[in-house]
């Protein structure tokens with residue numbers, strides 16, 4: 001943490017309070033009394049909003065819910081292209097064509113079948129480490145009694161959280177772009193980034209020196225030039241899209257889905273009139289885009 005981050009935290013606290021959140025600014029002593037790290041110069045405690053989500057459990061729950069509602073799901077059926085057909089849209093997959101009345105594109109950082117939105121979304125890799133389970137003594141050495149989710153507030157930031165089985169998940173910082181905007185499972189492992197993350201972990205918690213990391217992975221996030229999602233329609237309003245959560249979409253993709261559904265209804269709503277929905281920001285320059 002750098003001294004200039006303290007002013008940013010105060011600004012963020014004022015904004016969150018204005019939006020109705022209960023927050024507490026912490027000085028270095030109070031922050032370290034909560035979670036013991038020599039790198040902390042202060043902190044911001046956000047009391048009620050936010051929470052920790054197991055993404056796999058969330059996905060399973062959503063799948064069960066749509067099944068109960070009678071929705072037909074086609075997993076592992078990438079859409080390679082789409083085109084207008086009568087009043088609807090034909091979606092081309094490897095095993096056949098699906099005809100849809102309306103289409104919502106929510107393809108995250110993966111190459112979108114709607115090619116025109118690709119310049120707005122840059123695939124960037126984000127990496128994660130998970131420690132072995134910590135002993136009671138190791139947990140006592142860092143405090144963190146309430147096991148809340150933590151993040152630091154640099155431009156390149158870490159996020160870290162305890163797992164249900166007593167480990168620490170530690171990720172973020174590096175944001176790795178691969179030439180041409182390529183997305184490939186091979187990029188999910190990157191020694192240099194995982195080693196950097198490990199060094200930064202032990203700088204944050206030197207009292208855990210010697211702890212082993214048992215899991216490491218990475219994933220691709222859909223960055224936009226303004227760091228917030230973009231929305232819009234195509235093919236005469238038959239297709240809507242919501243992409244570009246820039247690594248923060250677990251909760252906000254619910255908002256994005258509501259926006260895209262309103263766009264597909266083709267009736268102005270409170271959401272469709274928002275400036276962030278009506279404007280898309282600027283696309284990324286073409287370097288390396290030509291072979292996507």
Ligand SMILES: Cc1cc2nc3c(=O)[nH]c(=O)nc-3n(C[C@H](O)[C@H](O)[C@H](O)COP(=O)(O)OP(=O)(O)OC[C@H]3O[C@@H](n4cnc5c(N)ncnc54)[C@H](O)[C@@H]3O)c2cc1C
Nearest residue numbers: 078079106107108110126219220245247248249250251253
């Ligand atoms: C390592 C890592 C850590 C993260 N941590 C956080 C965090 O702490 N908090 C947070 O809010 N967010 C986090 N994120 C980001 C979060 O996961 C995403 O923002 C969120 O999942 C976006 O939701 P989505 O529905 O837009 O995309 P996804 O959940 O990725 O769903 C997109 C779906 O579209 C499918 N798809 C793609 N292309 C096609 C195609 N051509 N045809 C058919 N289907 C297609 C994909 O298979 C996928 O199922 C993290 C991401 C990574 C990689």
